[in-house]
Amino acid sequence: MQHDANLVGRKIARLRYQKGWSQDMLVAKLQVLQCNITRDILANIELRRSVATDKHCCFIATVFNVNIDELFRP
Template identity: 35%
Template sequence: MQWILQDVPLGRNIQTIRMEKQMTQQQVVEQLQLMGSTMSRTTLANIETGRRNIKASDLKALRTLFNVSYDEFFAE
């Protein structure tokens, strides 16, 4: 399996935003699940470390949960 090199630190940006909001991974996942996501804490951890891609629907939910613009996720 080949990995696509990431040119934007999306996972790291998600982690930074989460920490600025003073939320644990578990708290984020619980809120996402209430919004209809099936994401697990392990999946979020893998997204934050760049080992896994995020679904567009989960990114949309994170935007709502964190109350940020998409630009903040894609900042370089």
């Protein structure tokens, strides 16, 4: 089931692909920053099965070195 409230999932996947990172690599980078996320959680966010929390969005923006609003742009 896709959540209409998940606006960032596809963008996160796109940014990750652009960097050439696997989901495991992104999760490792997030966990270094003390982000409480697993590969399963990330996969569900990217597939729009679950919604990213505000904290996840902040950490993800930091790892990708983008403004958080960039995650919400198509």
